[in-house]
Amino acid sequence: MKTVVQRVLDARVVVGGETVGRCGVGFLVLVGVETDDTAEDARVLAAKIASLRVFEDGAGKMNLSLSDIGGGALSVSNFTLPASVRRGNRPDFTAAAPPEKARELYDAFSEMLGALVPTEKGVFGADMKIEMTADGPVTLWLDSAILRGPRRK
Numbered sequence: 001m002k003t004v005v006q007r008v009l010d011a012r013v014v015v016g017g018e019t020v021g022r023c024g025v026g027f028l029v030l031v032g033v034e035t036d037d038t039a040e041d042a043r044v045l046a047a048k049i050a051s052l053r054v055f056e057d058g059a060g061k062m063n064l065s066l067s068d069i070g071g072g073a074l075s076v077s078n079f080t081l082p083a084s085v086r087r088g089n090r091p092d093f094t095a096a097a098p099p100e101k102a103r104e105l106y107d108a109f110s111e112m113l114g115a116l117v118p119t120e121k122g123v124f125g126a127d128m129k130i131e132m133t134a135d136g137p138v139t140l141w142l143d144s145a146i147l148r149g150p151r152r153k
Contacts, residue, residue, distance in 0.1 A: 026071030032081025041144035
């Protein structure tokens with residue numbers, strides 16, 4: 001799984017003119033699921049994101065997590081994150097998981113993150129419009145393959 005985590009002052013996702021998810025101070029998390037991802041990838045990413053210390057403490061240092069500041073998250077599925085543009089100019093989406101698997105792992109990730117910090121989500125597969133006020137900006141790219149290390153066979 002790949003995620004892009006954006007520190008925000010607020011964010012919301014709109015589908016068909018209606019707000020379906022939002023957060024205040026916290027993270028907008030774009031989530032891309034790849035073909036070989038598992039529930040363990042979702043767990044690793046949810047735990048890491050919930051504990052990222054990228055909010056400023058009283059001394060102005062990035063030292064506080066979402067839990068420390070009482071923040072929340074907005075989780076949005078994004079099937080373009082696993083795309084490759086190594087060859088040519090048209091993205092290759094073959095690394096993206098099929099929709100059924102991607103939905104299952106996106107939902108699992110959102111649920112696991114929601115067990116750690118308040119989390120709302122977008123609508124899987126929908127044409128979503130995202131509005132946010134970036135904070136910093138602080139933007140991090142996390143890949144579960146890098147965080148978990150080699151898979152055991």
